[in-house]
Amino acid sequence: MGTEQAFEVLSLTNQVVLLGVAELHRDGETPVQTHKLRHVCTDQLEYVDTEVVGTITEADVMRSLYRLEDEGFVEEVEIDGTSPTGKGRPAYALALTSEEVREGVDDTLLEDE
Numbered sequence: 001m002g003t004e005q006a007f008e009v010l011s012l013t014n015q016v017v018l019l020g021v022a023e024l025h026r027d028g029e030t031p032v033q034t035h036k037l038r039h040v041c042t043d044q045l046e047y048v049d050t051e052v053v054g055t056i057t058e059a060d061v062m063r064s065l066y067r068l069e070d071e072g073f074v075e076e077v078e079i080d081g082t083s084p085t086g087k088g089r090p091a092y093a094l095a096l097t098s099e100e101v102r103e104g105v106d107d108t109l110l111e112d113e
Contacts, residue, residue, distance in 0.1 A: 031091035
């Protein structure tokens, strides 16, 4: 887990979502729900060639989170509160360090700092 080889199996969209979780983790804002994560991912895409990934929908974020959880990059965390429909909303936290994420994702997704 967390090896370069593990990152290679992730699509660029999955990597953008993972970077979003890592950014929020670094800022102490995890666990995070999908609607907030989608906004973070959209903001991140302003700094990269959007043709590389395209537009990210909330459904894309959900699919990516499921994949990232299956691969051991993030973990679902129970939080208090419910959605407007009365169901609990899943929230996700990073299962590795932000540094491991930044080292593992495709360089084209990283903004120059």
